[in-house]
Amino acid sequence: xxxxxxxxxxxxxxxxxxxxxxxxxxxxxxxxxxxxxxxxxxxxxxxxxxxxxxxxxxxxxxxxxxxxxxxxxxxxxxxxxxxxxxxxxxxxxxxxxxxxxxxxxxxxxxxxxxxxxxxxxxxxxxxxxxxxxxxxxxxxxxxxxxxxxxxxxxxxxxxxxxxxxxxxxxxxxxxxxxxxxxxxxxxxxxxxxxxxxxx
Ligand code: ATP
Ligand code: MG
Numbered sequence: 001x002x003x004x005x006x007x008x009x010x011x012x013x014x015x016x017x018x019x020x021x022x023x024x025x026x027x028x029x030x031x032x033x034x035x036x037x038x039x040x041x042x043x044x045x046x047x048x049x050x051x052x053x054x055x056x057x058x059x060x061x062x063x064x065x066x067x068x069x070x071x072x073x074x075x076x077x078x079x080x081x082x083x084x085x086x087x088x089x090x091x092x093x094x095x096x097x098x099x100x101x102x103x104x105x106x107x108x109x110x111x112x113x114x115x116x117x118x119x120x121x122x123x124x125x126x127x128x129x130x131x132x133x134x135x136x137x138x139x140x141x142x143x144x145x146x147x148x149x150x151x152x153x154x155x156x157x158x159x160x161x162x163x164x165x166x167x168x169x170x171x172x173x174x175x176x177x178x179x180x181x182x183x184x185x186x187x188x189x190x191x192x193x194x195x196x197x198x199x
Contacts, residue, residue, distance in 0.1 A: 029156075030155050030156060031154070031155060031157040031158040032159075032176060033150055033158070033173055033174045033175050033176075034050075034158065034159070034161070034174060034175065034177075034178070035161050035166050035170055035171060035174040036160065036161070036162045037133065037162070037163065037164060037165070037166040037171075037177065037180070038164065038178075038179035038180035038181055038182070039164055039180070039182040040179075040180035040181045040182035040183070040185070041180065041182070041185060041198075042180045043163065043164075043180055044130055044131070044162055045075075046162075046178070047063075047128045047130055047160045047162050048128075050126065050128075050160060051063060051075070051079065051085070051126065052075075052079065054126040054158075055079065055082050055084055055085060058084065059125035059126060060086075060123050060126075061084060061085050061086070061125065061126045061127075062085075062086045062087075062088070062114075062115075062126070062127045062128070063085065063086070063087045063088070063127075063130065064087075064089075064111055064114060064115040064118070064130065065088070065089045065090060065111075065130045065131065066111065066129065066130060066131045066135050066163075067090065067130075067131040067134055067135075071199060072195070072199050073199055074195075074196050074199065086118070086124075088111050088114035088118075089111070090107050090111040091107045091110065091111070101138075104138070104140060105140045108141055109140070112141055112145075115127070115149070116149055119149045119150070119152075119153045119159070120149075120152070120154075121154070122154040122156075124154075124157060125156070125157065126157070126159075127158070127159045127160070128159075128160045128162070129159065129160070129161045129162070130162050130163075131162060131163045132161050132162070132163055133161065133163025133164060133165055133166045133167065133170070134163055134164075136167050136170075137165060137167075143170070146170070147169055147173060150173060161174075
């Protein structure tokens with residue numbers, strides 16, 4: 001047991017030295033681009049979790065929802081009461097419900113204008129572009145437009161982009177990319193999405 005304790009202590013010392021070195025090397029201070037992608041559950045919840053985190057320190061946050069405007073969303077219900085949060089919602093529902101490409105494109109461009117304003121506003125600490133990957137995939141929004149807005153944003157602003165199948169150029173630009181991997185999802189076993197859990 002004594003031996004085990006010693007080994008544990010040695011490995012903890014090594015780990016601490018390693019982490020200390022990493023901390024010492026991380027000197028840069030700037031806003032980040034984060035992408036939450038992949039097929040597993042957790043992309044939008046992670047984005048709202050970060051929104052809560054930023055609001056907790058009194059920062060201004062902008063959230064743009066690119067697909068689920070007409071959907072309920074518990075986080076939005078709760079956090080909208082915070083004067084530091086601005087939410088812009090696309091005025092149509094799911095595109096495979098509306099089946100109207102022109103109307104969807106127009107709705108997407110309208111809400112993108114709101115996003116572009118946030119991405120140009122120095123006072124906004126965090127911007128979330130939720131489900132934006134689909135807008136790029138459907139061709140409602142141009143990747144070059146998005147990349148340019150991200151590159152020209154204020155230095156201290158962080159942006160989170162979510163959705164499956166993130167565009168290669170977004171992945172290249174991002175500082176942090178997390179891929180939520182589906183191991184299992186209840187929906188595939190016929191269980192309905194749950195209020196307060198899935199939305
Ligand atoms: P969440 O909003 O729960 O964080 P998400 O943003 O990662 O999920 P989306 O692809 O945006 O996932 O899915 C939207 C809805 O579908 C949510 O209700 C979510 O719980 C559910 N969902 C997420 N992943 C899957 C999956 N692999 N199969 C079926 N439904 C899913
Ligand atoms: Mg989502």
